[in-house]
Each structure stands twice: as structure tokens, then as C-alpha cells.
Amino acid sequence: MKKLSILLIILSLFLLFSCNEESSEGLFQEAGLSIKKETHQIVNIVGKKDSSTLFVSTYDGVGEYNINSRSFNESSFRKNGREAIYSLYADSNNVYYTDNKGNYFKNNEKLNTTISGKRFISSYTEDYVKYLFVFLDGDEYYVSVLDTSNTTFENMTITKITPPNGEKVINVRAINTTSFSIKCENKFYSFTPSTSAYSEESDAIYKRFDNITYYENKGVVTPDGKEHSISGNGRNVSLYSSNGTLYLINNNPSGIVYKISNNDITSISIPSLQNVNVLDILSCSENNGEVVLSVITSFNGVKSINITSKKIE
Amino acid sequence: MYNANMKRKIVLLLMIFLLLFSGINLFASSYYDTGSQSFTISLAADFPLMNAYTKEGKFTPTFGFGESGTHFFPGGMGSLDYEGFFNPYFSMGGSIGYEFNYCTDGKIFTQVPILFKLTYMPISGKIEVPISLGLGFNYLSYNGKSQFTPMIDLTAAFRFYFQEGWGIGIYTGLDFVPELYTDSEKNAISLFIPLGLSVTYRH
Numbered sequence: 001m002k003k004l005s006i007l008l009i010i011l012s013l014f015l016l017f018s019c020n021e022e023s024s025e026g027l028f029q030e031a032g033l034s035i036k037k038e039t040h041q042i043v044n045i046v047g048k049k050d051s052s053t054l055f056v057s058t059y060d061g062v063g064e065y066n067i068n069s070r071s072f073n074e075s076s077f078r079k080n081g082r083e084a085i086y087s088l089y090a091d092s093n094n095v096y097y098t099d100n101k102g103n104y105f106k107n108n109e110k111l112n113t114t115i116s117g118k119r120f121i122s123s124y125t126e127d128y129v130k131y132l133f134v135f136l137d138g139d140e141y142y143v144s145v146l147d148t149s150n151t152t153f154e155n156m157t158i159t160k161i162t163p164p165n166g167e168k169v170i171n172v173r174a175i176n177t178t179s180f181s182i183k184c185e186n187k188f189y190s191f192t193p194s195t196s197a198y199s200e201e202s203d204a205i206y207k208r209f210d211n212i213t214y215y216e217n218k219g220v221v222t223p224d225g226k227e228h229s230i231s232g233n234g235r236n237v238s239l240y241s242s243n244g245t246l247y248l249i250n251n252n253p254s255g256i257v258y259k260i261s262n263n264d265i266t267s268i269s270i271p272s273l274q275n276v277n278v279l280d281i282l283s284c285s286e287n288n289g290e291v292v293l294s295v296i297t298s299f300n301g302v303k304s305i306n307i308t309s310k311k312i313e
Numbered sequence: 314m315y316n317a318n319m320k321r322k323i324v325l326l327l328m329i330f331l332l333l334f335s336g337i338n339l340f341a342s343s344y345y346d347t348g349s350q351s352f353t354i355s356l357a358a359d360f361p362l363m364n365a366y367t368k369e370g371k372f373t374p375t376f377g378f379g380e381s382g383t384h385f386f387p388g389g390m391g392s393l394d395y396e397g398f399f400n401p402y403f404s405m406g407g408s409i410g411y412e413f414n415y416c417t418d419g420k421i422f423t424q425v426p427i428l429f430k431l432t433y434m435p436i437s438g439k440i441e442v443p444i445s446l447g448l449g450f451n452y453l454s455y456n457g458k459s460q461f462t463p464m465i466d467l468t469a470a471f472r473f474y475f476q477e478g479w480g481i482g483i484y485t486g487l488d489f490v491p492e493l494y495t496d497s498e499k500n501a502i503s504l505f506i507p508l509g510l511s512v513t514y515r516h
Contacts, residue, residue: 027456027459029501031385031422032366036417036419
């Protein structure tokens with residue numbers, strides 16, 4: 001009888017603990033879907049050497065990553081310690097980086113330029129030729145659009161952000177290859193340095209592709225003017241435009257790819273994407289009706305996301 | 314011709330083996346009495362055999378090691394067992410263990426099985442072959458999360474007692490770990506095969 005009671009207690013414990021529903025995946029399921037980690041954790045893509053080689057910034061340096069073989073070129077790594085987190089960009093010959101305290105370096109040489117003393121805030125590029133930078137000096141923001149095909153980092157010009165009516169700037173970020181989003185105390189603007197034009201916006205913009213805008217708080221506004229709320233916030237998102245269709249991957253929460261086309265938004269749930277931190281969408285290909293996004297991730301290098309079959313390779 | 318020679322050699326080897334242990338009385342009455350006890354410490358390699366879970370909407374079994382299989386790599390395990398005999402051939406007891414396996418993402422998956430065990434000892438003496446069925450629960454941990462699950466394990470061992478009370482052995486088995494939730498999408502069934510060495514003290 002005693003033994004039977006012990007057995008019943010154990011069985012009750014099974015039932016009690018088996019009803020734990022806290023995690024979004026079962027542990028064996030999560031382990032079964034786990035993906036091999038790379039040696040280096042990629043923080044950012046800072047440049048493109050050629051069509052198959054990227055310069056990537058990692059926690060231990062800047063080096064080359066081959067997107068075809070999906071591997072790091074270990075001999076290419078320049079160990080800059082944690083300063084590599086703030087790598088600005090790289091080309092075949094040089095790596096530009098900052099210590100984030102207003103000091104700028106070309107390889108190991110300290111630069112003396114117009115931006116010296118100004119703190120690096122963020123950078124943006126789509127083609128690894130044209131880079132948009134944001135700098136901060138005290139409470140004044142500066143932006144720069146650098147076309148590396150015809151000028152150098154040392155000689156680039158910077159523009160001070162001066163919103164209409166002298167409003168105080170809270171934040172500045174690049175939203176596409178030509179413009180910046182300006183968040184002020186009470187209003188929001190977009191700013192294009194080439195025309196010096198400030199346009200008032202209804203919310204802070206995260207990204208703008210043609211006439212599709214992703215606002216930080218409102219979600220996506222399609223060309224017909226409709227707002228589409230999407231899960232998560234707009235601070236950790238990758239977008240890619242292909243033949244009039246915009247693909248959006250939000251890392252917070254992860255596991256969903258949004259397809260935005262002809263004013264419609266389709267949300268595609270991919271469970272195995274849940275643990276993958278996507279840094280950028282590199283390309284999009286369509287074969288026999290199957291759409292495959294090539295993405296670069298922080299822990300797993302380049303991965304292919306087949307959004308038709310919902311598989312990751 | 315070759316096969317016939319081989320068979321003869323194998324039979325001869327078996328006979329020599331039995332003669333060597335002729336004093337053992339393999340199939341004689343059991344060594345144990347009611348109230349006999351044994352303690353076993355085991356160390357083993359732990360091989361993932363199967364991991365079945367919901368993948369892309371389907372319950373999918375995966376087999377083998379690494380990225381092309383279960384996404385688990387062979388690991389290790391250790392356990393402590395206690396058994397008390399309630400008749401000369403059967404014992405009841407408990408076992409607590411620790412198992413670890415690394416996954417393809419480099420993270421460690423650990424299991425702490427706590428089992429109630431029933432053991433049948435058909436052969437005992439200087440050599441014994443215990444066959445055990447374990448039933449209990451298992452505390453799983455992975456990626457900062459934990460979960461209790463049921464667990465069933467089946468083991469078979471071969472032990473040699475070099476002294477009256479001390480024996481060494483090899484053992485293997487099958488660990489059956491169903492991970493159950495009310496949300497069936499998260500359910501999984503995993504199988505592991507331990508293969509290892511044990512030291513037993515009995516009295």
C-alpha cells in the first residue's frame with residue numbers, strides 16, 4: 001500500500017510538472033531546431049569586398065565572411081578588441097572604426113578629421129558603397145552621406161541637424177539611402193541632406209522604401225495610406241525590396257516574415273526562425289514559385305529562408 | 314569449410330569460458346536473499362537515438378547525431394543506484410542521475426532523471442545480469458529553461474564480482490523521455506542509449 005502511494009505521488013508529479021506551459025517551444029523541440037553557431041558572433045556588416053565576400057564586424061574584430069561558402073576567412077581577421085563593435089565600414093584595403101568616444105581610426109592610424117570629437121551614433125548602407133552616418137556632439141546631431149566610390153571617410157562632409165523652429169532633437173537615424181528620420185520633442189521629421197529639406201511626419205520613421213513607410217510605433221503604412229500594425233517594435237528589423245515586394249523580418253518577436261505587396265501585408269510564421277537573430281536580408285530569389293531570402297544572422301552566419309516551404313537551410 | 318571451422322572455434326571458446334567459471338554455478342540458486350542490498354555508481358557515454366517533435370506543422374522523428382539528425386551530440390552521464398531485494402530474484406530501488414548532451418548551437422542540454430526501479434536478476438553470483446525497468450521523472454534544462462517530464466528507462470548490465478561484495482560491469486539500455494504539454498505542438502519524444510561502466514557494492 002505504501003509503495004502504491006509513492007507511485008501515485010510520482011505520477012501526480014508527472015501531471016503537475018508536465019503542464020508547465022511557460023516556454024513557447026518544448027525543450028526537445030527547441031534543441032532539435034537549434035542551428036550551428038559560427039566561431040565569431042557578427043555584430044554588423046561593415047563592407048563588401050566583392051559579390052561573395054562581406055566585411056563583418058564581430059565581437060573580436062573585423063574580418064571577411066564568404067556568403068557562398070558560409071564561412072569566415074580566419075586569416076583575414078583584424079583583432080581590434082571590443083572597439084570592432086564600432087566599425088564604420090571596410091573596403092579591400094582599409095577598415096575604418098571608432099572607439100565611440102570621438103576618436104576615429106583607419107586601420108591602426110588615428111584620423112584627424114571634421115568629425116573628430118563627435119561621437120558615432122549609427123550607420124546605414126544598402127549597397128556597401130554609399131553609407132549614411134549619424135554623429136552626436138554634445139546635444140547636437142550631425143549626419144553625413146558618404147559615397148565611397150568618389151570620396152573617402154577623411155574627406156566627407158557633415159551636415160548639422162537644425163529642425164524647423166529650433167526644436168530639440170531627441171534622435172536621428174537613416175531611413176533609406178538618401179534620408180534621415182528626425183525625432184524631436186514634439187514633432188517628427190524626415191530630412192534629406194542633398195536638398196536640405198525637412199518634411200513633417202506623423203510618427204518617427206524606422207525605414208522608408210519608395211512609398212511604403214515603416215513607422216516605429218504605427219507599423220507599416222502602404223501606398224494607399226492604410227496603417228497595418230505588425231507585432232513587435234521597429235527597432236530591430238530587416239527589410240528588403242524585390243520587384244515591388246517588400247520583405248520584413250522582425251527580431252522582436254522573431255519567427256515572422258512579413259510580405260508587403262500591392263497594399264497587402266501577409267504574415268508568414270516560420271517556427272525555426274524563432275531563435276535566429278537576423279541582421280540583414282542580403283538577397284531574394286524566386287525559383288519555380290519558391291521565394292528564398294538569403295539573410296545574415298548574428299550567430300549563424302548566412303542562412304537561406306524559404307518562405308514558401310517555411311524551411312531554413 | 315571456413316564457416317564450420319569458425320563455429321567449432323566459437324563453441325570451444327564458449328566451453329573454455331564456462332570451464333573457467335565452473336565454480337560460479339551460473340544457473341544455481343540466487344546469491345541474494347530478501348533484504349540484500351546493492352549500491353551502484355555508473356559512468357557512461359550517452360548516445361542520442363531519436364528526437365521526435367513538431368517541425369513545420371508535422372510530428373517528425375529525427376535520428377542520429379548532429380545537425381543532420383537529432384541536433385544532439387553524444388554526451389555523458391553518471392548515476393547512483395540503490396536496490397533492495399524483496400525476494401532472491403527481484404529488487405526495488407531508486408536511481409538519480411545526470412546526463413548532458415551538447416546541441417548543434419553549442420548549448421548544453423541536461424537531464425536529471427530520478428527513477429523508481431524494479432530489477433530482475435535471472436543470473437547472480439560471481440557474474441550477474443540485472444535487467445531493470447525504471448519509471449520516474451526527469452528534470453530537463455536547456456537554453457535557460459527547465460521542464461519536468463516523465464521518463465521510462467530500460468537497462469541491462471553484465472557484472473563481474475572480483476570480490477565477494479565488489480563488482481564491476483558494463484551496461485546499456487534505452488531512455489525513453491516523453492516531453493508532454495497541453496499544447497500538443499510542443500510535445501516531443503526522445504530516446505537515448507547509454508553505454509558505460511559501473512561499480513557495484515552488495516551485501
